[in-house]
Amino acid sequence: MSADTNQSIIQSDIHHVFHSWSVQNQLNPLAFKTGKGCVLIDYDGKEYLDFSSQLVNTNVGHQHPKVIEGIIQQAQELCTISPAHANKARGLAAQKILEVAPKGFKKIFFTNAGADAIENAIRMARLFTGRRKVLSAYRSYHGNTGAAISATGDTRRFNNEYAQDHVHFFGPYLYRSEFWSSTEQEECERALHHLRRIVECENPANIACILLESIPGTAGVFVPPKGYVQGVRQLCDEFGIMLILDEVMVGFGRTGKWFAQEHYEGVTPDLITFAKGVNSGYIPVGGVIISDAISQYFDDKYFPGGLTYSGHPLAMASIVANITAMQEEKMVENAEKMGEILAIGLKKLVQKHAIIGEVRGIGLFWAIELVSNPEQKTKFTLAEMNKVKQLCLDNGLLPFIAENRIHVAPPLIVTEAQIHQALAIYDTVLSQMA
CATH class of the missing domain: 3.90.1150.10 (Aspartate Aminotransferase, domain 1)
Known part of the structure; x- marks a missing residue:
């Protein structure tokens, strides 16, 4: 058997694998x-x-040897189990996440990745408020499933918009300001005014949530100007709108804080979505960190959502090992x-x-x-x-x-x-x- 080379692996991949976001005959992977x-x-x-x-x-x-070892130990004990059963690794993973999460959050709903975390956060917000509309930024990416891609603002949504009741707005981006701003303060004030007008025109009584990346990532790494996220939180409070912060890309240490939202003093969202850094991508996983109020709402109400691999033991073990390694090192x-x-x-x-x-x-x-x-x-x-x-x-x-x-x-x-x-x-x- 001949030794593997870059070319042999690439040719096998191109011939047998259908790639995402690609024209298949133009592929040139590493x-x-x-x-x-x-x-x-x-x-x-x-x-x-x-x-x-x-x-x-x-x-x-x-x-990372500690994360690999955590996965191996779990595989030797229990590889998989239905999410309906109590799962030791899942309980430990939830505890580790809540240990580093902001105060005011009670439970974790585990998903397979960031996109379905967004799906379920939107579902929770709609059920909790009894409203339908979702507001999100044009310069954003939230995933490639039904509601997540419709919430996404960039051009990848164009051939994928099947979900309903999604509205977009412009977030702050001073270098290419949509608001003719010359300072960060102007950009913040005008972006918040623009968002308020969108809320008013869409009727606040129809709006379930505003979905924001804590720092828009794929769209361009836009660190919000001082006061912007606080202003969005105040707008949500004024009209009874849920604030969902998407921490899929920036959560778990990326910005020098456990969560990027910690940079915005006084802001506590209603729901936080995560994936990626929670276990460094070693096994597919994501989830929603749920505030006390929304968690308690479902104590005596049916939640119509679930996934076969929600809280998969191997993924949960990787979360525990990942966060532990991050803390220790x-x-x-x-x-x-x-x-x-x-x-x-x-x-x-x-x-x-x-x-x-x-x-x-x-x-x-x-x-x-x-x-x-x-x-x-x-x-x-x-x-x-x-x-x-x-x-x-x-x-x-x-x-x-x-x-x-x-x-x-x-x-x-x-x-x-x-x-x-x-x-x-x-x-x-x-x-x-x-």
Whole structure:
């Protein structure tokens, strides 16, 4: 039997696997054999520094021994069980999540991923309020199932809009302001005014929830201006609307806090959705963190939702091991510390390269927005971004490319030396592009 190579694995994949978000005859995937920490290794032995965390989920890095061991131990005891039965691993996982979650939350509903977490959070909000409409931002991504993709604002929803009662609004984004703002304060005030008008025009009595990514991720890493999320919370309170914060991408340490919503003083949502970083993507899992009020509502009312693999033992064990490893190794604290170093380095790149329109972010969650004309803010084309990606790969860095941006999101265990290595590669790539 011949040895596996990058080409043999890629050819087998292309011939037999139907890929998501793709034109099938234009596929050109990479092939990775293994990884360790912040590094991935392909079948030809080449190493890549992973500054994408895949889809911003491998928070503890690749092949973390404690998480692998947790999965193995659970597999040896009990691989699977119906969600109707009490499950020791599920109870422990819920306790670990609530241990690091904000106060005011009582129970966890487990799902298979982030998209169905969104589905069930919307379901809970609609049942609790007796209302139907869901408001969410144009610049957002919430998943590719029925209500989740309709709640999504970006163009991927266009061929998938089958769910009803979804309304979109513009969130704050000063660099390309929809509100002719010149300061963060103006952007915040005008975005909140815009949202209030949407609520009024849609009739508050019809609106079940406002769904927000705590920090919009795939859409561009938009850290909300000071006071914005507080303003949304106040608007929800005024009209009896549930606030759902989507922490799928930014939860579990990504921003230097356990949850990104902790950056917004005084804000407690009604529901929090999570996935990705809760177990670093080692096994598919997601869920909804449910406030006391909504949890108590269903104490004597039927909840019409469920999943065959809700609280799957192997996924639950990976959650327990993942959060435990993060606590023991102080990964959230490292994300905050390394994030400060990363921020300084990225801002230096802005000063050096005119093709950087803006860098923005927090913790280990950043975006470099590339423009061919800084005055006009003309976005890099797809062809230019494909070249950026290839140059990063040629230099041994695996990037996360979205539209005209490089998203910078290494695992939370990243070292200062690895950050400087990545910054040097970005510098080289941007110099070649210029």
